[in-house]
Amino acid sequence: MSIVALIIIGAAAGFLATRMMRIEADIITTVAIGIAGALIGGLVLRTLLAVMGMLSGLVGAVLGALLLIWLWQKYLQK
Template sequence: MSIVWLIIIGAAAGFLATRLMKVETDIITTIGIGIAGALIGGLVLRALLAMMGMAAGLVGAVLGAMLLIWAWQSFQKK
């Protein structure tokens, strides 16, 4: 997956994940969360990506971003 595609998918995933988890962040944080989530989701769901194609990449990126938001909120409250 190219870097440009990762940024595009990451931005979309970050936007979706922050909206699904009702988190208000600025655009840079949203994109950063999405890109990190795309990396996490890409590693975890690599087998799913091979079976389902690009749609699985978006699903994995959103799930990874949601996991990252959950962890961020958990550690931020302490």
């Protein structure tokens, strides 16, 4: 997601977050909170997806190996 998109989404997120938390803040503070939250959240999400992507590759590899072992034991080894 580009920085411009994070800023736009962040402005909306700041508005929603201040309303959900019942915080009275001016527009500049609301937008700043949302933008900072969007930037931090975007970076954290990218990091988690990268780690989970690598982890999912490992899980997929293990599941594939288990399937091959099961097929080998079931049909090839007698």
